[in-house]
Amino acid sequence: GAGVSQTPSNKVTEKGKYVELRCDPISGHTALYWYRQSLGQGPEFLIYFQGTGAADDSGLPNDRFFAVRPEGSVSTLKIQRTERGDSAVYLCASSLGQQETQYFGPGTRLLVL
Amino acid sequence: KNQVEQSPQSLIILEGKNCTLQCNYTVSPFSNLRWYKQDTGRGPVSLTIMTFSENTKSNGRYTATLDADTKQSSLHITASQLSDSASYICVVKAGGYNKLIFGAGTRLAVHP
Numbered sequence: 001g002a003g004v005s006q007t008p009s010n011k012v013t014e015k016g017k018y019v020e021l022r023c024d025p026i027s028g029h030t031a032l033y034w035y036r037q038s039l040g041q042g043p044e045f046l047i048y049f050q051g052t053g054a055a056d057d058s059g060l061p062n063d064r065f066f067a068v069r070p071e072g073s074v075s076t077l078k079i080q081r082t083e084r085g086d087s088a089v090y091l092c093a094s095s096l097g098q099q100e101t102q103y104f105g106p107g108t109r110l111l112v113l
Numbered sequence: 114k115n116q117v118e119q120s121p122q123s124l125i126i127l128e129g130k131n132c133t134l135q136c137n138y139t140v141s142p143f144s145n146l147r148w149y150k151q152d153t154g155r156g157p158v159s160l161t162i163m164t165f166s167e168n169t170k171s172n173g174r175y176t177a178t179l180d181a182d183t184k185q186s187s188l189h190i191t192a193s194q195l196s197d198s199a200s201y202i203c204v205v206k207a208g209g210y211n212k213l214i215f216g217a218g219t220r221l222a223v224h225p
Contacts, residue, residue, distance in 0.1 A: 004156070035215075042117075042202050042215030043157070091156055101147075102213065104156030 002026075004105035006092050012111045013082055021077040021108045025094030032075050033102060034067055035091040043091050049075060050098065082112045115140040117205050117216035125222045130193055134219045136186040136203030144208040148177050148188045151200040151218065160188070160201075193223045 005024045013019050025032050031050055035043035045059040049069045057067075064082075069075040079086055089109050093102035117138045126132050138146070145164045149157035161170045161177040163186070169178050174191045190197055200218040207214065 040217065040220075042204075042217045044215070045213065093156070101159050101162065104158070106154070106156050 004092055004094050004103055006090075006105040006108050008108060009106065010109045010111075012113065014113050015082060015084060017082050017112075019079050019082055019110065021079075021090050021110070023075045023077070023092030023094075023105060025073065025075070025092070026103055027073075029094035029096055029103075030072070031095040031098055031100070031102075032069060033093040033095075034075070034077050035093065037089045037091055037107070039088075046077070046090075079110075082110075084112050086110060087112045115205075115207055115214050117203055117214050119201075119203050119216040119219050121219060122217070123220040123222070125224060126193055128193060128195055128223055128225050131189065131191050132193060132221065134188045134190075134201050134203075134221070136188070136216055138184050138186070138203070138205045138214075138216075140184075140205040140207050140214055142208035143181065143184075144206040146177075146179055146186050147204045147206070147213075148175070148186075149202040149204055151202055153199070157202055157204075190221075193221075195223050195225060197221060198223045 007022045033048050034046040037043040047067050048056040052072045064080045067077045089107040091107045093104045095102045120135045147162045148160045151157040163179045176189045179186045200220050202218040203216040204213045
């Protein structure tokens with residue numbers, strides 16, 4: 001595809017469950033970012049990958065959140081023991097390199113009941 | 114603490130009118146400033162990017178200004194259209210960091 005894609009587009013889960021959110025970056029983009037956006041707020045940084053490695057994970061709120069990018073392309077954000085406060089839109093972005101413009105996907109809307 | 118503040122929080126204008134959105138930042142060291150447009154239910158899309166040495170940048174009916182001395186930026190929209198209804202987010206990149214610092218956005222509604 002031409003842009004960043006994310007699946008699922010919507011996810012409803014119950015408190016305490018485990019969820020995985022997937023991001024397919026633009027082909028050839030080495031940098032990949034995850035953000036979380038609460039209602040009425042701008043996105044907040046979670047984690048940044050350069051290739052397969054997490055270059056900066058300082059935005060992950062706690063150890064329930066984890067992300068991987070095993071082959072340097074697709075990334076999965078994993079949330080364990082979900083809490084109602086985890087409800088938000090999770091955005092993924094990719095860029096050609098660290099200094100380049102980030103292109104955002106449409107986001108995954110997560111609702112924890 | 115690195116912060117980006119935007120005003121107004123929301124704005125309603127009539128189709129065809131102009132408007133100006135404001136952004137103040139306290140980010141150091143400064144690398145660049147971007148304005149993004151985010152339609153409801155979509156990811157943000159970059160409109161303009163300005164570095165320290167640039168005072169103004171245009172993209173169609175969108176014109177962004179930057180005053181690096183006062184750490185202020187504005188986004189001016191000319192002859193607004195219904196499709197301009199969206200959130201406009203000011204984003205600052207700190208030098209040496211990989212992550213962007215986002216403002217909360219201004220929610221613009223253009224009415225016929």
